Amino acid sequence: xxxxxxxxxxxxxxxxxxxxxxxxxxxxxxxxxxxxxxxxxxxxxxxxxxxxxxxxxxxxxxxxxxxxxxxxxxxxxxxxxxxxxxxxxxxxxxxxxxxxx
Amino acid sequence: xxxxxxxxxxxxxxxxxxxxxxxxxxxxxxxxxxxxxxxxxxxxxxxxxxxxxxxxxxxxxxxxxxxxxxxxxxxxxxxxxxxxxxxxxxxxxxxxxxxxx
Numbered sequence: 096x097x098x099x100x101x102x103x104x105x106x107x108x109x110x111x112x113x114x115x116x117x118x119x120x121x122x123x124x125x126x127x128x129x130x131x132x133x134x135x136x137x138x139x140x141x142x143x144x145x146x147x148x149x150x151x152x153x154x155x156x157x158x159x160x161x162x163x164x165x166x167x168x169x170x171x172x173x174x175x176x177x178x179x180x181x182x183x184x185x186x187x188x189x190x191x192x193x194x195x196x
Numbered sequence: 197x198x199x200x201x202x203x204x205x206x207x208x209x210x211x212x213x214x215x216x217x218x219x220x221x222x223x224x225x226x227x228x229x230x231x232x233x234x235x236x237x238x239x240x241x242x243x244x245x246x247x248x249x250x251x252x253x254x255x256x257x258x259x260x261x262x263x264x265x266x267x268x269x270x271x272x273x274x275x276x277x278x279x280x281x282x283x284x285x286x287x288x289x290x291x292x293x294x295x296x297x
Contacts, residue, residue: 099238099249101202101204101238103202103280111204111285112287114285114288115285115287115288118288118292119287119288121277121295122288122291122292123291125200125292126291133292133293133294134279134289134292134293135200135284135292135294135295136281136284136285136289136292136294137202137284137285137290138283138284138285139280139281139282140282140283144280146283147281148200148249148294150268150280155263160235162231177203179240179245180270181238181245181246181247182234182238182239182240182241183237183238183239184211184212184215184216184226184237184238184239186213186220186275187216187219187220187223187237188215188236188237190220190223190227191223191226191227191234191235191236191237192226192227192233192234192235193234193236193237193249194234194236194295195202195239
């Protein structure tokens with residue numbers, strides 16, 4: 096059973112390639128988190144928002160990551176953080192080619 | 197360039213296999229939407245919420261879908277709908293194996 100974690104928050108920047116350079120080490124570290132499968136990094140430079148869509152192997156690992164990540168963002172001066180964890184409906188997701196492996 | 201659409205809303209049900217049976221025709225129709233790449237169907241039967249994570253080929257196609265889908269959900273008696281569209285940061289997403297094809 097796979098779980099989606101969706102996270103978003105207000106961000107003044109950086110965006111785009113500058114964001115990629117600043118956060119590449121953080122991205123590499125995320126690959127080591129317990130239960131982590133993948134992350135899509137999201138950004139909106141006009142609305143000044145950013146976040147991520149994550150796939151985790153369990154609800155517990157998603158919740159543990161969200162708790163840690165919310166605290167980390169707070170140390171960067173970023174709060175509040177909108178975070179929601181959902182179970183994946185696998186039958187419907189397969190119809191729509193959703194990547195849940 | 198790929199765009200993420202994240203959608204969530206309050207839902208009394210159905211969830212799980214019952215949801216899958218009720219919405220399989222809707223899921224098939226979504227495969228025909230302009231610019232659509234994939235959808236992951238999300239649900240939380242305890243919090244009574246559901247939604248989806250979509251990948252679209254353009255911001256315009258994601259926005260057009262969100263406008264149509266929000267109206268459709270309203271006809272089902274579901275509102276408000278939380279919908280956000282984000283650009284994908286491809287460099288960081290590749291580090292974390294994010295499925296953006």
